[in-house]
Every structure is written in structure tokens, then in C-alpha cells.
Amino acid sequence: MKTMVTLGEILIELNAVTSGPLRHVNYFEKHVAGSEANYCVAFVRLGNNCVYIGRVGRDEFGHNAIEWLRGKGVNVDHVKFDDNPTGIFFVQRDYPVPLHSESIYYRKGSAGSRLSPEDVDENLVRGGDLVHSTGITLAISSSARDSVFKAFSLNGNRSFDTNIRLKLWTPEEARTTIMKLLKDYPVKYLITDVDDSRILVGESDPDRASAILREYAEVVVMKQGPKGASLYHDGGKYFSPGYSVPVEDVTGAGDALGGTFLSLVMSGFSMEKALDYAIVSSTLNVMIRGDQENLPGLSEIEAFLKEMDK
Numbered sequence: 001m002k003t004m005v006t007l008g009e010i011l012i013e014l015n016a017v018t019s020g021p022l023r024h025v026n027y028f029e030k031h032v033a034g035s036e037a038n039y040c041v042a043f044v045r046l047g048n049n050c051v052y053i054g055r056v057g058r059d060e061f062g063h064n065a066i067e068w069l070r071g072k073g074v075n076v077d078h079v080k081f082d083d084n085p086t087g088i089f090f091v092q093r094d095y096p097v098p099l100h101s102e103s104i105y106y107r108k109g110s111a112g113s114r115l116s117p118e119d120v121d122e123n124l125v126r127g128g129d130l131v132h133s134t135g136i137t138l139a140i141s142s143s144a145r146d147s148v149f150k151a152f153s154l155n156g157n158r159s160f161d162t163n164i165r166l167k168l169w170t171p172e173e174a175r176t177t178i179m180k181l182l183k184d185y186p187v188k189y190l191i192t193d194v195d196d197s198r199i200l201v202g203e204s205d206p207d208r209a210s211a212i213l214r215e216y217a218e219v220v221v222m223k224q225g226p227k228g229a230s231l232y233h234d235g236g237k238y239f240s241p242g243y244s245v246p247v248e249d250v251t252g253a254g255d256a257l258g259g260t261f262l263s264l265v266m267s268g269f270s271m272e273k274a275l276d277y278a279i280v281s282s283t284l285n286v287m288i289r290g291d292q293e294n295l296p297g298l299s300e301i302e303a304f305l306k307e308m309d310k
């Protein structure tokens with residue numbers, strides 16, 4: 001089994017049970033989320049280990065998050081309890097854009113944003129087979145950003161999902177910080193999408209953007225929403241198409257794809273097969289509310305593919 005060490009903020013998601021503007025939504029469903037936590041659960045579902053570094057509040061939501069992730073098999077021994085509250089966000093669905101989900105954050109000063117370099121256990125990070133984080137963790141506070149830089153300095157097997165959230169920082173801040181990280185610490189796996197690529201390298205054509213980003217990454221996975229995703233490595237390109245399914249909530253679909261892809265590659269799957277399987281994971285993810293509940297294991301992915309005859 002391989003071990004991924006992940007740094008980020010675990011959030012509590014309050015997902016609107018009904019579509020439309022939140023002012024008219026009366027019922028919300030609670031889920032554990034946060035991009036890196038989603039990655040961890042996807043990674044663990046495919047048979048590998050994930051150790052989480054972060055902070056949650058010493059509150060009911062913090063306990064909820066820890067108990068949930070532990071129940072999913074994530075190693076949460078390195079998550080600290082903090083006096084500040086666990087961050088939360090609401091999901092507004094299908095309004096004003098059908099099939100689109102909007103995250104509305106209540107996370108300023110949250111426990112998770114107080115992640116600090118002293119939380120990064122050097123031996124733990126050095127001992128991992130992969131160290132992973134995202135643009136969200138770079139954006140939430142300077143101490144969280146410093147923690148990612150520290151972790152990336154300790155282990156050369158790095159993975160990064162750009163996950164630019166423009167409610168957390170400006171495009172200019174995102175570009176400067178992410179490109180500095182990638183220049184200082186080139187990654188093995190870069191998971192990104194066409195919107196983030198436009199911000200980072202001024203190019204949203206998947207092939208052209210990836211050609212630029214390959215300078216900083218051995219492997220680029222370029223997510224293209226419901227169309228599918230492209231994979232670039234060793235000078236080659238592979239495209240895996242998406243599936244058309246009823247969409248409930250797209251939040252977390254990219255993390256499902258990334259976490260599944262990384263876990264399967266770490267287990268020795270070819271990258272092309274890992275991407276095909278990862279697309280299944282993100283497809284199942286969009287069919288329900290919640291980022292982690294539909295993350296599949298290997299047998300579920302294979303059952304899906306057998307049915308689709310892919």
C-alpha cells in the first residue's frame with residue numbers, strides 16, 4: 001500500500017436540498033468536505049493510505065469531520081483541534097446557472113485556515129510516497145501557504161490540484177502564488193482545468209495550456225468538466241470522455257477524479273487506465289449531494305464500466 005500525505009482544510013458542507021437561491025431554501029443537508037479531504041477519501045477507497053495534516057475546531061463540526069474521515073479509513077492522527085471554529089460552506093445549486101453549484105463560504109479565521117508550518121511533521125512528510133495539496137490551501141492564509149511550501153520542500157514526490165477558488169483570492173494572487181510553488185517545487189502530478197489554466201498561463205486550450213504547464217509537472221491531468229479529461233505525459237496525450245448522467249451537484253467532482261487517478265497510478269495502473277477509472281469516480285460524484293458519499297472502490301468502478309461496456 002502507498003501513502004499520500006495531504007495538507008488542507010476540512011470543511012462542513014451544508015448542501016441545499018432544493019435547487020434555487022439560498023434565500024428560499026429551507027432545508028440543508030450536512031456533509032464532510034474540503035478538497036484535500038475529498039482527495040483522501042477517494043485515494044483510500046482505491047486501497048491506499050492517506051494521512052491528513054490540518055486543523056479542525058474543538059466543536060461539534062470538528063468532531064463530526066474527524067469521526068467521519070476516520071470511519072472512511074483516513075489517518076487523522078495528525079489533525080489538530082484548534083480554538084477557532086470549523087469552517088463551513090453552503091452549496092447553492094442550479095441557480096442562476098442550471099447544473100452549476102456555487103459554494104458560499106463562512107470560513108474566515110476558521111480552524112483550518114490556522115494550519116501552520118509547525119503542524120507539518122517532517123518525518124511524516126518525508127516518509128510519504130506522495131505529498132498532495134491544492135490552491136485552496138495556498139489561498140486560505142499565509143500560514144497555510146507556508147505549510148504547503150514547507151511540505152513540498154521535504155518530499156520530491158508531489159501532487160498538486162490548482163483548484164482556484166476566486167472567492168478566496170484574486171486571479172493575480174492565484175497566478176503568482178501557484179506559479180511560485182510550481183517553479184520552486186515542480187510536481188509529479190498536476191491536476192488542473194481549463195479555467196485555472198487561463199488564469200495561470202493565459203491559455204485555455206487544453207493542449208497548449210498543458211504544453212506550458214508540463215515545464216513544471218511530469219504529468220498533467222486537464223479536467224474538462226462533463227466532456228472528460230486529458231492526460232499529458234512523456235510527450236503523449238490521452239483523452240478520456242465523460243458520461244452523460246443526471247446531475248445533482250457537481251461539487252467535489254474534480255477531487256473525485258484526482259484522488260482516484262492518483263491512487264490507481266500509485267498502485268501501478270497505467271495512467272490511461274487510471275484516468276478512465278477516475279472519470280467514473282467523478283461521474284458518480286455528480287449524481288448526489290455531498291462530495292464523498294459516492295466515491296467508488298475498484299469493484300464499483302468495474303461494475304460501472306462493465307455496464308457501459310467501455
Ligand code: KDG
Pocket residue numbers: 011033034035036038089103136165251252253254255291
Ligand atoms: O472541490 C470541492 C471543494 O471545493 C469543496 O469541498 C469545498 O474545499 C472546498 C473549497 O474550499 O471550496
